[in-house]
Amino acid sequence: MMSGKNPSLKFTLAAILVIIYFQVNALINQDLNFGKPRWQKQNVITWDVREYYVYLPATFIYHDPAFTFLDTMKGQNRSNMDCGKSSIGKYVGRVSIGMAVAYTPFFFLSHAFAMITSQTLDGFSAPYQFGIYISGFIFSIIGFLFLAFALRHYFSDGVIAITLLCIGIGTNLFYYTTTEGGMSHAVLFCLCAAILYNTVAWHQKPRLKYLLALAFVFGLAVLIRPSLILASLVFLLYGVKSKQSLQQKIRLIITHKWHFILAAALLILIAIPQMVYWHQQTGSYLYYSYLGEHFFFQHPRIFKGLFSYRKGWFLYTPMMLLAVGGLALMRKYVSDLFIPVLIFVVLNVYVVLSWWCWWYGGSFGLRAFIDSYAFLSVPLACLWTAAFKSGWIARISLLLIAGFFSFLNLFQSRQYREGMLHWDSMSRQLYWATFLKYGYVKDKDNMIDVPNYKAAMQGLSETTPSDPVNAH
Numbered sequence: 520m521m522s523g524k525n526p527s528l529k530f531t532l533a534a535i536l537v538i539i540y541f542q543v544n545a546l547i548n549q550d551l552n553f554g555k556p557r558w559q560k561q562n563v564i565t566w567d568v569r570e571y572y573v574y575l576p577a578t579f580i581y582h583d584p585a586f587t588f589l590d591t592m593k594g595q596n597r598s599n600m601d602c603g604k605s606s607i608g609k610y611v612g613r614v615s616i617g618m619a620v621a622y623t624p625f626f627f628l629s630h631a632f633a634m635i636t637s638q639t640l641d642g643f644s645a646p647y648q649f650g651i652y653i654s655g656f657i658f659s660i661i662g663f664l665f666l667a668f669a670l671r672h673y674f675s676d677g678v679i680a681i682t683l684l685c686i687g688i689g690t691n692l693f694y695y696t697t698t699e700g701g702m703s704h705a706v707l708f709c710l711c712a713a714i715l716y717n718t719v720a721w722h723q724k725p726r727l728k729y730l731l732a733l734a735f736v737f738g739l740a741v742l743i744r745p746s747l748i749l750a751s752l753v754f755l756l757y758g759v760k761s762k763q764s765l766q767q768k769i770r771l772i773i774t775h776k777w778h779f780i781l782a783a784a785l786l787i788l789i790a791i792p793q794m795v796y797w798h799q800q801t802g803s804y805l806y807y808s809y810l811g812e813h814f815f816f817q818h819p820r821i822f823k824g825l826f827s828y829r830k831g832w833f834l835y836t837p838m839m840l841l842a843v844g845g846l847a848l849m850r851k852y853v854s855d856l857f858i859p860v861l862i863f864v865v866l867n868v869y870v871v872l873s874w875w876c877w878w879y880g881g882s883f884g885l886r887a888f889i890d891s892y893a894f895l896s897v898p899l900a901c902l903w904t905a906a907f908k909s910g911w912i913a914r915i916s917l918l919l920i921a922g923f924f925s926f927l928n929l930f931q932s933r934q935y936r937e938g939m940l941h942w943d944s945m946s947r948q949l950y951w952a953t954f955l956k957y958g959y960v961k962d963k964d965n966m967i968d969v970p971n972y973k974a975a976m977q978g979l980s981e982t983t984p985s986d987p988v989n990a991h
Contacts, residue, residue, distance in 0.1 A: 527676050531667045534680035538663060538687035541929070542656055545697035549936065558648035564599070568651060568701040571618035573600045575626045576642025585800060586610035599643055603808075605801040613808045616793055617743030621658070621706045625650035655700020662709030663687060666893055669716040672723065673853050674900045678907065681921075682900040686892050689838040689925035691884040694932040703743055704889040710740040711750060711893035718754045722855070725771070727778045734782035738789035740890075746870050747890060749863055756859035814873045815978045824872035824885060828947045829968065829981075835884035835931065838899075838924045841917075845898030845905075852901040860894050867891050875976050881942035883935040930955065944969045 549557070557563050564572050577600065578584045586602050589610060602610040629650030630640065638644050663683055670679045686692060695704040717733035720726075733754065740747045759765050772779060797806040825832050833840050846864070849857040871877075871887045879887050906917040934940045939953050939960060944967035953960055960966075970981035 528667060528671065528679070530676045530680035531671075531683065534683045534687075535660065535663050535667070537684060539660060541688050542659065542693070542697055545693070545932075546653075546656065546700075549698055556649075556652075558652045559645050561643060561645075561648055563648040563652045563701050564643060567614075567703075568699075569599060570612060570614045571703065572622055572626075572642075572651065572701075573602065574612060574616050574619040575622060576600065576647075579626070579630070580640065580642050584796065596641055596643060605806070607800075607802045609800045611797070611800040611806070611808065615742050615745075616796065617739055618703050618706065620739060621743070622651060622654060625654045625657075651701040653700065655696045655702065655705035658709040659687075659692065659696040659700075659705045662705070662712040662893065665709065665712035665716040666896055669712065669719050670896065670900055672719050673897075674904060675907075678900050678903045681903055682896050685838055685841070685899060685921055685925065686896055689921060689928050690836050690889070690892060691886060691928065691932070692889050692892055693928060694883045694935065695886060695889060698883075698932070698936050702886070704886055707740060707744060707747070707890040708893055710736045710743075711747070711890055714740065714750050714753060715893050715897075718757055721754075722757055725775055725778070727781065730775075730778050730782045731785055734785040735789070738786045742789060742793060744890065746867075749866050749870065750894075752863050752866075753856070753859045753894060756862065758855045759858055760854060811976060813875055813976075813978075814870070815875060816869075816873045818978070819869055819873040820877040821868065821872050824868070824877050828945050828950045829943070829970070830878035830882065830885045830945070832885040832888055834950075836888075836928065838921065838928065839888070839892075839895065841902055841921065841924070842892075842895040842899040845900070845902035848901040848905050849898050852904055853897055856897050860897055863894055864891065875978065876972070876981075877975075878943060878970065878981070883932060883940070927955075930957075933957075941967050 573586075574584060577586055577588075581588050586600070587610070589597065589600060589602065592600070602612055605611045626642075626647065629646040630642075632638075633640050633644060633646040636646070638646055663686075666686075667679055667683060670682065674682070692704065692708055695702050713736040714733060717729045717736065721729035721733060737747075737750060737754075740750060755768075757768075759768055794804045798804045800806075823829065823831070826834060828834065843864070846857075846861055849860065867888075871885075874887075879885065903917065906913045931940060934953060934957065935942075939957070941949060941963075946966055946968035949960070949963065949966035949968075952963075952966060968982070971979075971983050971985050972981070973985070974983035975981040
């Protein structure tokens with residue numbers, strides 16, 4: 520670990536400005552490609568984003584978080600706010616309220632602007648669409664700031680800068696910050712970066728403010744995606760390298776036990792609104808809303824999830840090959856985080872790829888891994904540190920590889936946005952027919968490999984032939 524803080528962040532700040540440039544450029548050009556801005560066409564708060572968001576207009580515009588107004592509501596907003604019903608006959612959202620909490624400042628700013636400009640106050644008019652549209656961009660930049668301040672405890676300014684650039688423009692976080700910034704991924708990247716920062720900060724100086732901040736961002740992350748309870752391992756195992764260091768960690772926690780009691784109380788406070796809502800709408804304080812959808816832990820699709828043409832993580836986000844490769848260097852450069860990050864990555868891959876729909880529906884690359892990029896930035900920075908210490912050949916080679924991976928990510932992001940890459944049915948043939956090409960793809964529909972969702976929900980391979988009677 521570096522002694523003291525990195526005195527300069529000028530290269531890091533320059534890297535963040537470069538990321539902002541690329542993101543803003545993509546936001547603007549995307550709208551030009553659609554003819555007019557998506558937020559003006561009400562094309563932002565749709566699909567998953569709509570499910571995350573509906574709690575806000577229901578609570579603050581219709582003043583009815585139980586959604587009983589849907590019984591008499593008509594028109595487009597009735598479709599926008601559609602919810603399923605629980606076993607006791609009450610409306611209940613399929614997702615938790617976590618993302619609605621994250622959207623809240625954008626919702627209120629949008630609502631105020633709509634009032635000032637006399638636009639429709641229904642929660643779905645242009646100001647609200649725009650607010651959610653840019654939310655991913657804002658969360659992304661905040662996440663990079665947290666990440667920079669976490670990494671500066673271990674790495675030089677130059678290493679931090681190039682690591683941020685690799686994550687910011689060389690991974691599918693870029694796509695889910697710009698084209699689909701309303702999704703949960705930029706928010707979760709930000710929260711995981713904050714988890715990392717507060718973990719490091721607390722172990723440097725065990726102050727209550729860091730622990731409470733950690734509890735807040737961790738609680739919100741788990742509320743959005745429960746599987747991120749695994750991120751607790753990053754804090755719990757930080758600095759653990761042996762039996763002796765584990766005992767020291769336990770003593771450290773006991774020494775600050777009252778701080779941990781307060782942090783636990785904060786976590787409970789974060790969970791209470793969700794549990795009360797579930798109890799009111801379902802009759803139970805704990806409710807599994809993904810009916811018919813399960814994890815199949817007995818046969819995770821590890822190889823497919825990492826390498827397949829359908830959604831292979833390393834195929835569509837090859838920058839993560841460098842990050843995973845850097846795990847081997849962590850014991851040398853950041854030994855305190857080696858065990859927790861390694862265990863988190865292994866377990867996260869296992870859990871994410873045990874979900875019945877391991878390719879996670881329509882997406883660019885394997886979007887479910889974006890949350891982990893904050894933690895994977897540490898081994899990636901280790902790799903850059905080793906390269907910078909190994910001479911010009913290593914530096915130039917790694918720069919060329921990372922540069923190509925970043926170019927490929929930006930190029931394929933555009934391909935996906937404009938329909939050249941299929942959202943869920945990519946195949947070997949279609950991948951190579953479109954590789955580094957742009958424009959019309961002849962016979963594209965004959966090259967796709969359509970997944971069998973029904974078979975996958977039963978724990979079978981998505982390549983299982985469909986029932987001929989029900990085949991499309």
